[in-house]
Amino acid sequence: MKDRRTTRHCLAIRHGQSHFLNHQSFPPPKKNSATSPHFHSEPSASARGSHFKCGRKSGCPARKQVQQSDADPSKLEITYFDAHTCDNPPPSSSQVVPDPRIISSGTQRNTVQLVRWIANLPIVLYVSTSGVAIRQTRRIQGHLSTPLMRLLLALLLLVLPPPLREYFSASHLPKDAGVGSELHPVVLVPGLLCSDLEARLTEAYKPSAPRCGAMKGNGWFGLWKNASDLAANDYVDCFLEQMRLVYDPAINDYRNLPGVETRVPNFGSARGFHCKDPLHPKQCVDYVREGLERVGYRDGDTLFGAPYDWRYAPPVPGQQSQVYSRYFRQLKSLVETASKKHHKKVIIFGHSYGGMVVLDFVRNTPLAWRNEYIKHLILVAPVLSLGILIQAQIIAFGPNMKFVGATQSSLRTMWRSFETGIVDLPSPKVFGHMPLVITEQRNYSAYDMEDFLVAIGFGDSVEPFRRRMVPKMRYFKVPMVPVTCINGVGIRTAKQLVYWKSDYDRSPEIAYGDGDGTVNLISMLTFDKEMRRQPAQKKQFKSVKIHGAEHCGLITEEWAVKRVVQEFLEANRISS
Incomplete structure (x- = not known):
């Protein structure tokens, strides 16, 4: 997984690692004394027992005290004080910083102090060494996997703001945490191009070439599954033909070429889709799934x-779409089955074009059904009917799919x-009359997209x-379920094409x-504004930039x- 951030951009709460926590037993100590690879006796010992300091580095504050138990003289009590700083420095204010990429507000000071306080709470462990029971008091650091620590961590997460909560996300928690x-x-629901497509050819199919x-x-075969196989089997031209759709004005809907039947395999599995570009095989929410x-x-x-079949666009309520009518029924059944199995509502995630699919799916369901089955929508970089300028460039020049070999x-x-x-x-609602496509003869704004399509020969x-498409541009209805929308900003994005x-x-x-x-x-x-326009939806909407x-x-x-996985954890904690 790529990570181009420099160290100064990382949100990190670093705990000093205690050397002695690597040891689960110690050599049998003599009365009122003890030895350890990292501690040696100080010159003086109090009446309460012997004191030992870190033997690795001068100035390290780590100490331990060994004494006989008052309750049972046959037992020794070993108490540890402070954490080692000889390898990792203790947390400092300069190390606990919010990620500057995450736009949020509010102070972190009290939360940072709470993190440090919990990390330094003492806990008691019992170990047996050569028949001698030893009570060991240690810091919470390094023991986040114990039930008590999981409980304390859960309580801590409730009060942490999102930038600091990221520290306790998947990579920092133990596997059983x-x-x-x-x-829930x-x-x-993945983005464009991720879903596999299978095809079956009937006698009605009239190929342009015999091969x-x-x-x-021969039944079903993988049409859009492994792009490398297309060139290897001299099937690129056939692929381009069999993937094509036809618009039927009589029913105002799209369909396959005559004699070509298609289906989407692996519905229901989170591993049922992948990126077809061999240079970037894990760009279809693989890392989110792993997290x-x-x-x-x-x-x-x-x-x-x-x-889903990404060649089609999801319809707004009232529009005809044979493909999405079937898909929405499948998705609705999947949500119901998952919810009934666990007696919990379902979180639905959509990235990029999948965000549009998710939003239009929910809009096409009855409100009562949403209230019963939908816990939360998490939309990451959703591509919505409000429009994006890069789509004009793609429709003019073609998609960047060089890996197909065409x-x-x-x-x-x-x-x-x-x-x-x-x-x-x-969409005119978003971009207005601003010139978007500029030529020597004329300019095209969002109001001129039909003329632009003619100009490019389409x-x-x-x-x-x-x-x-125009009805989709004009339609906006809030889903009336909790929604978190995560977008990236600060990246150069086309706003005019010349x-x-x-x-x-x-x-x-x-x-x-x-x-x-x-x-x-x-x-x-604009999407944020529309989501907040309805008061009931505003209370259930969170935007993260x-x-x-x-x-x-x-x-x-x-x-x-x-950060994305953190939103799933937060959605799980929110009561509905």
Whole structure:
């Protein structure tokens, strides 16, 4: 997992490691004296027993006292004071800092003091050495795996603000420190291109080349599963053809080519999808899944996946969509099954395009059903119908899918057939009349997207854009369930495209603004505003902006993934 942060950006609460905690037994001590690899006797001993100081480094404050038990002279009591500083320095104010990437407010001082206080509470352990019972008083540091410590840590987490709570996230907790059976089930919905697609060819399929019909009558095969196999089997052209969709104006919906049937395999499994780019195989929430597994989630028990056919756009209520009608029924059944199994509501997670899928799924369910089954929505870098400018560049030039092994023009032809190709174009509600695409002849604003589609040679998309996408742009209804939306900011993001000679076969010059590299900041802020407009939803909405986090970096960078996993833990703690 990548982590490009420097040390000064890390949120860290470092405990001084006590050398003696590595030892579970000690040599039999003489009366009122004891030996240890890291301690030697001080010149004087009190009536209460012998005192020993650290023998590793002068100035280390660690001490221990050995004395006979008043209650039972056959037993020795060993008490440890302070922590070793000879390897790791004790926590200081300069080490306990909020992550500057996480935008939050409020002071940390009292919380930091509470962390230090709990970390220095004494606990009592009993060990037996050669038949001699020894009582050892030690600090809490290093014993977070005991039941008492888990309880204290849980109480501490309730009062910590989010930046400090990240310290106690998955990588800092012991493997058994999760809440086990108390976890709310989670359904993961990945971003674009992640879900596998299988195809079956019938006699109605008319291939453009004989080799493309070779799979007729052979049942289901992986159409979008392993991109490397396409070139190896000389199947790239066939792939591009069989992936295409057709818009049917009679029913105002998209469908496959005649004779091509498709399905999404592995529905229900959190491991049922992956990135097809061999150079980046773990860009489809793999690290988020692994982080959840470290805190106790298990695939098929409390953790599920809901892959979908990403060529289609989820409909707003009232729109026709055969594909999503079936998918929403599957997802609804999955949520109900997971909830009934554990007698708990379900947390649904969506990244990027999956965020749109999740939001539109919930909007298409009855409010009573949401109240019964939905615990929380966690949307990470959601790509919503409010629009993003980069979508205009993709529809003009084609997607960045070089790993498929196809030419850019052939990829563009395939992509333009997808409903996904025209979704997320800039919305007038967000971008207004600002020039977004600039050419020598004219400029195009969000109000001119139909003209822009004609200009790039894609006039066939004007009708489905007008009939299916414009209603999505104009529709906004809050889900009326708890929602956390996490976005990256502070990344250069396209805000204007310059095709001066109207040559859309070339990459444009780009003027940059703020965002996550894909989603424009203005779209994020508009979504936040709309979510807070309804008072009841405002009380159930949390927006997190993380400076320096890229669109995909939110689910691949180690520090960002920790922050995302923390939101799952927080959603589990919130009472509903």
